[in-house]
Amino acid sequence: MIAGGGIGGLCTALVLQNQGHDVHIYEKATSYRPFGGPIQIATNALESIRRIDGDVYARIMELERK
Numbered sequence: 001m002i003a004g005g006g007i008g009g010l011c012t013a014l015v016l017q018n019q020g021h022d023v024h025i026y027e028k029a030t031s032y033r034p035f036g037g038p039i040q041i042a043t044n045a046l047e048s049i050r051r052i053d054g055d056v057y058a059r060i061m062e063l064e065r066k
Contacts, residue, residue: 001026007045015052 005027050057
């Protein structure tokens, strides 16, 4: 169980899911609301995502090019 669907909670869920755990994320917000623009991922965080899951990294990079 992960409390919070922010970038930290989502990355934690990704790692645990890739390790074979049954992961459930609980978020208090009832609907998506952007807070001032798109999600920005710093270079060091992006490198962490690449090391955690190369497929997710590739999808992020693909969306970046659009």
